[in-house]
Amino acid sequence: MSELDGAQLRISAGWTRPAPELVAEFARFQVANLGDAMERLGICDSGISPIWAGAKFVGTALPILTTAGDNAAIIKAQEFIQPGDVVMVNGAGDLGRALIGDNLVQRFAARGAAGAVVDGCVRDRDTIENLGFPVFARGVTPAGPFKNGPGVIGEDVAIGGVVFHPGDIVCADSDGIIVIPPARAREVLDAVLAVVAREEALDAEVAAATFS
Ligand SMILES: O=C([O-])CC(=O)C(=O)O
Ligand SMILES: [Mg+2]
Structure with a gap:
């Protein structure tokens, strides 16, 4: 018997993922600059932040x-x-229970996941930090x-507060999280270069003390 027996789960697998080389191009840009290159939209609210x-x-x-407090x-x-x-994970923004912890994170990492974002809570923060796996969440609680x-x-x-489609490009750093539709990837990569130049x-x- 699996622990998931009886859980009602709807699954739509098989979406298209953008080429890894294209996704990797975003790694050298700050999320704030990517946001400025995208009408300053598509950014998760500030209640979701890195747990380390x-x-x-x-x-x-x-x-x-998921439904609040349930990680089936x-x-x-x-x-x-x-x-x-x-x-x-859309965890209904629930602050009462953690939806992932170090156990699941180790399994995500073993499958090559790049990170996790939970609109809700997580636990086992210290172990996750020691694993070096990037997790963003609305809060931390020991409640399982x-x-x-x-x-x-x-x-x-x-x-x-932002819609994520399967296969969307997601970038996250100390400031927060942004979604980039793959169809806009090239345009955003061009536009962010102008933002970086302006910065x-x-x-x-x-540096030259010429500002006013
Ligand atoms: O108990 C759970 O399902 C969540 C958790 O703590 C872990 O993944 O380590
Ligand atoms: Mg745990």
Whole structure:
């Protein structure tokens, strides 16, 4: 008997992922600069933050919808992780129970996941930090999850007030998380170069004391 027996889970597997080389191009940019290159939109609300200082990733969204306090869909979703995926969980923003901890994180990492984002809580923060696996969440609590379902894997979800489609490019750093539709990837990579150039010009003004 599996611990998930009886859990109502809907699964839509088989979405298209952008080329890893394209996703990797985003790693050298700050999320704030990417946001400025994208109308300053598509950014998760500030209630979701890294659970350890310095956590960051780029990857593609594996969206999961759970009900508050229940991680049956996340446990099942491990089967669908491909290298570079980000486990993106709509946990109903619930602050009462942790949906992932070091056990699941080790399994995500073993399958090559790039990170995890939980619109809800997580636990085992110190161990996750020692593992070096980037996790972003709304909070941390020692209270463990139930495993009854229901849940949905591989369909659009809202996380931090932003819609993530399966296979969307996701970038996260100390400032927060942004979603980039793959169809816009090239355009955003071009636009962010102009943002970076402008930031460098502003820095140069300060260095030269020519700012007003
Ligand atoms: O108990 C759970 O399912 C969550 C957890 O702590 C872990 O993944 O380590
Ligand atoms: Mg645990």
